[in-house]
Amino acid sequence: MTDTRMVAAGLAHAQAQPGFGLVSAVDPVNHAVKVMLQPAGVESGWVPCGALQAGSLRMACLPDIGTHVVTIPVEGDAEHMIMASPVFDAVIMPPTSQATGKPAQPGEMLIVAGCPTPPANGATAQGEATQNAPWWHITKDMIYSGAGDTTETLTATGKAWKVGSVGMTLDANGLAVTGGPITTDGDMTAQGTVTGKTDVLTAGISGKGHTHSGVQPGSGSTGAPQ
Numbered sequence: 001m002t003d004t005r006m007v008a009a010g011l012a013h014a015q016a017q018p019g020f021g022l023v024s025a026v027d028p029v030n031h032a033v034k035v036m037l038q039p040a041g042v043e044s045g046w047v048p049c050g051a052l053q054a055g056s057l058r059m060a061c062l063p064d065i066g067t068h069v070v071t072i073p074v075e076g077d078a079e080h081m082i083m084a085s086p087v088f089d090a091v092i093m094p095p096t097s098q099a100t101g102k103p104a105q106p107g108e109m110l111i112v113a114g115c116p117t118p119p120a121n122g123a124t125a126q127g128e129a130t131q132n133a134p135w136w137h138i139t140k141d142m143i144y145s146g147a148g149d150t151t152e153t154l155t156a157t158g159k160a161w162k163v164g165s166v167g168m169t170l171d172a173n174g175l176a177v178t179g180g181p182i183t184t185d186g187d188m189t190a191q192g193t194v195t196g197k198t199d200v201l202t203a204g205i206s207g208k209g210h211t212h213s214g215v216q217p218g219s220g221s222t223g224a225p226q
Contacts, residue, residue: 016073016076016077016078016081017073017076018070018071018072018073018084019037019038019070019071020037020038020068020069020070020071020087021035021036021037021038021044021068021069021071022035022036022038022066022067022068022069022118023035023036023063023064023065023066023067023069023083024036024043024065025046025065026062026063026064026065027046028060028062030046031048031049031051031060031062032046032047032048032049033046033047033049033062033063033069033083034046034047035047035069035071035083037071044071044081047071047081047082047083048082048083049062049063049082049083050082050083050084050085063083063086064117064118065118065120066117066118066119066120067086067092067118068086068087068088068089068092068118069083069084069085069086069087070083070084070085070086070087071083071084072084091118091119091124091126092118092126094110095110095112095115095135096112097110097112097135097137097144098112098135098137098144098146098151099137099142099144099146099151099153100137100139100144104137105139107139107140108137108138108139108140109137109138110135110136110137110138111135111136111137112133112135113130113133113134113135114129114130114131114132114133114134115129115130115133116128116129131148132147132148132149133147134146134147135147141155141156142154142155149163149164150162150163157171157172158170158171158172159171164179165179165180166178166179166180167179196208
């Protein structure tokens with residue numbers, strides 16, 4: 001008498017199973033990769049790379065060569081598989097946020113470009129990182145972003161930028177710039193009062209220390225500032 005449990009177990013083991021591998025080639029045009037399957041060390045053909053989103057909104061993010069990934073056979077067929085997703089491992093660890101100094105926590109999303117590339121040819125040392133690469137971090141109450149010496153912070157009450165020692169803040173109190181001058185090649189119009197706590201210069205003439213010529217008693221007007 002046939003034991004159906006043994007038959008089912010045999011069929012299950014005969015089917016290809018999800019596994020791990022290392023990306024060995026990348027095709028950006030077709031969003032596909034080749035994977036060196038582990039532990040057999042057999043290279044797959046070109047297989048679709050799982051997308052974050054495809055449709056009217058499209059998001060493409062291909063893995064580097066050497067990235068540790070999960071592969072899933074379609075309907076148990078080893079000849080037809082998909083690269084489901086990259087995974088972090090003991091060499092390629094999650095990135096650290098420039099804003100918080102921590103990896104992304106539950107309920108957050110962290111994107112960091114320019115990280116060290118995965119080891120090449122089975123090595124254990126990572127490649128070089130890109131200097132001043134951009135990053136973006138959304139938390140439960142803030143959105144941070146930056147690149148090199150520039151940072152940006154968005155909260156429910158305002159937005160702040162900083163470039164080196166120069167900072168700018170926009171909130172319900174208005175726009176404030178600290179650490180540097182404001183320069184424009186166009187006109188500047190104010191509906192309210194313009195206040196200069198040190199001085200105001202017009203065509204190089206001081207509004208605080210200029211003199212008036214030809215001043216006489218009576219109702220006459222003075223000349224232009226000198």
